[in-house]
Amino acid sequence: MFVVLLSYTCDISKVEQHLAAHVAYLEQQYAAGVFLASGRKVPRTGGVILAQADSREQLLQILAQDPFQQQQLADYEVIEFIPSKTAAALAFLQQ
Known part of the structure; x- marks a missing residue:
């Protein structure tokens, strides 16, 4: 399990120019089962993605396809963690 922090x-205004392409990219990754949740930071200085991938390397390859990364609009921090406790509705995330 990974948390991806975009800054x-x-x-x-430049981010807004590429937002539609970024949203289409997000939708592809949701359909592929890689992204589980995503959204804007508050205040709007970036975003957060909750992802599942086989490896950090695989996730980095997927993130390289993000228009925000391709246009160098954001820095990405990838944090890997193992969910050991969750709310009942998220029990499927536990390993």
């Missing part, structure tokens, strides 16, 4: 490296 914008440019003005939000």
Whole structure:
């Protein structure tokens, strides 16, 4: 399980120019079962993605397809963790 923290490296107006492509990318990754949750940081300085992948390397390859990364609009921090306790509704995340 991974938490991906995106931090914008440019003005939000430039992010907005690529938002539709980023959302289409997110939808592809949800359909592939890689992304479980995502959203904007508050305040809007970036975003957060909860992802599952076979390895960090696989996830990094997937993240390289994000238009925000391709356009160098954000820095990415990838945090791997093993969920050992969850709410009942999220028990499927436990390993």
